Amino acid sequence: xxxxAPSEDLFAxxxxxxxxxxxxxxxxxEQMASQGQAPMSPPDPTVFWRQFTDPxxxxxxxxxxxxxxxPDVLKQWKRFLDDWIAAWTKxxxxxxxxxxxxxxxxxTLDQFLTLQDKTQEAVQGSSKATLxxxxxxxxxxxxxxxxxxxxxxxxxxxxxxQIGALGGPKTAAPAKKKAPRKPSKSKSSGVGQxxxxxxxTKRS
Amino acid sequence: MQAQPNAxxxxxxxxxxxxxxxxxRLHNLTELVSGANEPVVGQSPRxxxxxxxKARLFHYEGTRKHETPILFVPNLGISRPYIFDLLxxxxxxxxxxxxxxxxxxxxxxxxxxxxxxxTFTDCATxxxxxxxxxxxxxxEASECSIVGYCMGAPLAASFLGSHPEFPVRTLVxxxxxxxxSDMGLFGCWLQRKHFNVDRLVDTMGHLPADMVQMxxxxxxxxxxxxxxxxxxxxxxxxxxxxxFRALNKWANEYVPFPxxxxxxxxxxxxxxxxxxxxxxxxxxxxxxxxxxxxxxLVVGAKEDNIAPPPSVKALIDLVGSEDKEYLExxxxxxxxxxxxxxxxxxxxxxxxxxxxxx
Numbered sequence: 001x002x003x004x005a006p007s008e009d010l011f012a013x014x015x016x017x018x019x020x021x022x023x024x025x026x027x028x029x030e031q032m033a034s035q036g037q038a039p040m041s042p043p044d045p046t047v048f049w050r051q052f053t054d055p056x057x058x059x060x061x062x063x064x065x066x067x068x069x070x071p072d073v074l075k076q077w078k079r080f081l082d083d084w085i086a087a088w089t090k091x092x093x094x095x096x097x098x099x100x101x102x103x104x105x106x107x108t109l110d111q112f113l114t115l116q117d118k119t120q121e122a123v124q125g126s127s128k129a130t131l132x133x134x135x136x137x138x139x140x141x142x143x144x145x146x147x148x149x150x151x152x153x154x155x156x157x158x159x160x161x162q163i164g165a166l167g168g169p170k171t172a173a174p175a176k177k178k179a180p181r182k183p184s185k186s187k188s189s190g191v192g193q194x195x196x197x198x199x200x201t202k203r204s
Numbered sequence: 205m206q207a208q209p210n211a212x213x214x215x216x217x218x219x220x221x222x223x224x225x226x227x228x229r230l231h232n233l234t235e236l237v238s239g240a241n242e243p244v245v246g247q248s249p250r251x252x253x254x255x256x257x258k259a260r261l262f263h264y265e266g267t268r269k270h271e272t273p274i275l276f277v278p279n280l281g282i283s284r285p286y287i288f289d290l291l292x293x294x295x296x297x298x299x300x301x302x303x304x305x306x307x308x309x310x311x312x313x314x315x316x317x318x319x320x321x322x323t324f325t326d327c328a329t330x331x332x333x334x335x336x337x338x339x340x341x342x343x344e345a346s347e348c349s350i351v352g353y354c355m356g357a358p359l360a361a362s363f364l365g366s367h368p369e370f371p372v373r374t375l376v377x378x379x380x381x382x383x384x385s386d387m388g389l390f391g392c393w394l395q396r397k398h399f400n401v402d403r404l405v406d407t408m409g410h411l412p413a414d415m416v417q418m419x420x421x422x423x424x425x426x427x428x429x430x431x432x433x434x435x436x437x438x439x440x441x442x443x444x445x446x447x448f449r450a451l452n453k454w455a456n457e458y459v460p461f462p463x464x465x466x467x468x469x470x471x472x473x474x475x476x477x478x479x480x481x482x483x484x485x486x487x488x489x490x491x492x493x494x495x496x497x498x499x500x501l502v503v504g505a506k507e508d509n510i511a512p513p514p515s516v517k518a519l520i521d522l523v524g525s526e527d528k529e530y531l532e533x534x535x536x537x538x539x540x541x542x543x544x545x546x547x548x549x550x551x552x553x554x555x556x557x558x559x560x561x562x
Contacts, residue, residue, distance in 0.1 A: 154330075
């Protein structure tokens with residue numbers, strides 16, 4: 001089993017490669033955007049990064065075949081994958097945080113909404129005709145009914161408030177407006193409360 | 205000379221132990237794939253105190269040691285609130301109830317097309333004030349503490365900033381964005397020049413759960429890969445598996461967003477940053493964060509990519525409180541309310557801070 005130092009070096013090398021390639025990729029995306037060539041989706045990162053990932057994988061394979069295999073190799077492999085995922089996360093975050101990506105995302109959403117608009121128009125027209133023919137309420141009618149119920153609930157609430165304000169019968173079930181404060185169960189908590197108020201920690 | 209056989213024997217034991225784990229992994233994987241042992245979430249005893257439209261106010265039962273009740277305001281839409289009461293001994297609500305707090309949860313509910321017209325204004329000036337009033341009535345208290353998580357924090361701050369007369373004892377902001385000037389990837393994607401929120405809401409009516417899910421998956425595209433890898437690594441451990449099942453169930457159960465709420469949220473918060481600029485008006489009321497003078501605790505998460513720490517911390521500088529504290533903990537957005545780090549670092553601090561002021 002090889003000691004951990006060479007594997008540390010390998011991880012460091014791997015991270016460095018990832019960061020350098022991420023930077024290059026982000027620059028490439030931004031350059032394309034500035035030249036008016038903003039892609040609908042980002043370029044395939046696997047093509048760009050294969051030159052970095054393939055040597056890394058083969059180095060790792062030869063590195064591990066050098067000595068007797070220990071179960072610790074699994075821990076190292078897990079750490080290697082964690083680092084690899086972390087590097088990818090960082091890379092993707094950088095690429096997705098660019099204006100070019102935001103623009104591409106906005107355009108994709110626009111296209112989806114155009115399609116959705118047309119589909120909805122077609123489906124709603126035909127489904128309304130079918131429901132009308134069957135004498136069944138449409139989705140809009142059910143929604144309208146539901147909103148009427150909500151309005152009714154709001155009006156009842158406002159009536160309840162007005163009655164409460166007039167000092168009339170207590171319709172709000174558990175309303176105990178002038179209920180005495182429950183005595184504090186532990187005397188010390190009340191004292192502590194005042195002390196803390198005075199202390200007023202300010203660590204901003 | 206004697207070291208050699210020992211080393212071989214150690215290696216043999218290590219491999220044997222690794223093989224045992226692999227057998228357990230395969231066994232647990234079969235169980236996981238077959239869907240047996242569906243996680244039971246949200247087990248803390250509770251009852252409904254009040255409901256308004258889809259929103260429900262729940263009270264969690266426990267021995268009350270502190271006079272001031274807590275109203276917990278979570279995010280609206282996106283995900284279900286059972287994350288706050290995920291599993292016994294792994295529940296934020298259970299922890300606070302165990303610490304002697306009278307705990308009320310505002311569950312915004314699951315929205316349908318009939319709720320498309322619901323706005324941020326409705327939530328902050330109609331639903332939230334009523335729920336807070338019901339808490340006072342039900343708890344027979346003259347003041348209550350409000351704890352806002354994620355979007356629940358700007359909702360709570362907007363409510364208190366526009367209702368300075370409400371008797372609030374303390375305010376806690378857990379990973380709730382206030383200053384939207386630098387909101388990471390979401391902030392970039394939702395810029396006015398890229399994102400036409402009007403077109404989206406006018407076409408769809410609301411933000412469907414699938415779209416919400418897509419947005420969050422895009423925020424961390426490697427999340428599934430990382431989750432899968434960690435699952436395989438820990439699959440032999442039944443305790444990990446139990447937590448994974450519950451968290452995974454929650455993480456894949458997205459909830460739609462009411463259309464008008466989303467429109468207002470994107471325009472007035474992400475694009476115009478009105479809350480931090482002091483230009484937010486709700487139902488004719490100016491939202492003045494400076495009018496909030498109660499003691500305040502703000503907790504941010506270092507690796508939070510939904511509400512980056514500076515956006516959360518901003519509340520500290522905007523309120524008029526004298527007793528205020530900012531705490532930044534390691535981890536991401538969820539790590540404040542679920543998981544081992546939450547129960548170790550976040551919950552005890554929140555509970556002791558509240559206890560000293562309740």
